Amino acid sequence: MTQPFTVAFDPVAFHLGPLQIHWYGLMYLGGFLGAWLMAEYRRRQGRLPVTKDALGDLVFYAMMGVIVGGRIWYMLFYADIHWIWKDPLALFRVWDGGMSFHGGLLGVLTAGLWWSRRHAMHFFDTVDFVAPLVPIGLGLGRLGNFINGELWGKPSDVSWAMLFPNAHSADVDWAAAHPQWQAALAQFGGLPRHPSQLYEMLLEGVVMFTVLFLVSLKPRPRYLVSGLFGLMYGCFRFGVEFVRVPDPQLGYLAWGWLTMGQIQSLPLILIGVVLLVMARQAPTLRLYTVSMPGKE
Template identity: 90%
Template sequence: MTQPYTVAIDPVAFHLGPLQIHWYGLMYLCGFLGAWSLAEYRRLKGRLPATRDALGDLAFYAMMGVIVGGRVWYMLFYADIHWIWTDPLALFRVWDGGMSFHGGLLGVLAAGLWWSRRHAMHFFDTVDFVAPLVPIGLGLGRLGNFINGELWGKPSDVSWAMIFPNAHASDVEWAATHPQWQATLAQFNALPRHPSQLYEMLLEGVVMFSVLLLVSLKPRPRYLVSGLFGLMYGCFRFGVEFVRVPDPQLGYLAWGWLTMGQIQSLPLIIAGVVLLVMSRKAPTLRPYTVSLPGKE
């Protein structure tokens, strides 16, 4: 086996005096700017009956939903639950890491529900509008995970397998329980692994964005775009979990392969199918042509 590529990228993109600007933060910033630009473009095309200020409110509440929902969900389902009574302030230490997409999604849905009621819009018209924007941040976030050398995949001998220096302790443990990998560990002092972050970037980012954007270019029945989002993300995440190392504090939950990520993706798959079925008898939201304050 030839020498695999080693993922040893400096997580700091550049310095502004004493301030370190990390690639991961830049990915989130680019994701937000990209989603905002596309949202404004689609709003001007009449896909959302709202002013620019109202769209700004939606973006702000959705961003807060991502942060609050993602953090709370992670601490409830992925962290040692003892933090509730031993270290409750851990909930607010977001700089220590720990965010959950599923919790962030619930936070965005809650923000969308509140915004929709405030503006007298059907909730799923809002969700259908937002769904094509989400994969921009998803894909860039996974790229940030790759640059940080985190959330790596299982050891593999595929030609594109990569070495993640941060996984060294896990490499040693894996080789100890899987003797067939000991020679590889001795050869490279590390184990080549699936770059599962790139798989997710491609599937949850590029593929989902392309499909949802193309589908939403024309007016579609209510629930259709949201249903496609739920079905695709649930299936993609469920599949990638087979080659991604589970969270070490949880491991596999059943049968030697079932992960928390897969369990939490099942409701998305079911909801996606239900929404697609509902869309067959749902009305189609036509572009708005009414001139709105702040529309230009």
């Protein structure tokens, strides 16, 4: 096996005086900015009958939902639950890492529900509008995980496997339990692993964005775009978990392969199927004229 590519990027993109600007933060910023620009483009195409200011409110509330929901969900399901009474301020130390997509999604849905009621919009008209925007942030977030050398995959001998220096201690433990990997550890100083972050970037980012964007180019029945989002994300995440190493504090939850990510993705698959069935009997949304009075 030839020398694999080593994932050893500097997580700091640049410095502004004493401030360190991290790539991961830039990925979040790029995701929010890209979603806002795409949202405004779709609004001007007549996909949502609201003003530019109202759309800005929706994007802002959704951003807050991602951050608040993602952090709380991670701390509840992935962190040592003792933080609640031992170190409650840990909830606010987001710079220490720890965000959950499923929690961020719930945060966005909560923000969307509140915004929809304020603007007398059907909740799923809002969700159908927002769904094609989400993969932008998902894809960039996974790229940030890759640059940080975190959330790596299982050891593998595929030709595109990569070395993750941050996984060295895990490499040693794996080789000790699986002697057939001792030679690779000695040869490369680490174990080649699946770049699972790139798999997720491709599937959750590129593929989902492409499909949802193309499907939503034409007016579609209510629930259709949301259903596709839930079904695709749930299936993609469930599948990639088979080659991704689970969070060490949780490990596998059952049968030597079931992970927390898979458990939390199953409801999305089910909801996606239900929404697609509902879409068969739902009205097809019409395009609105952006220049109509009170909408610009």
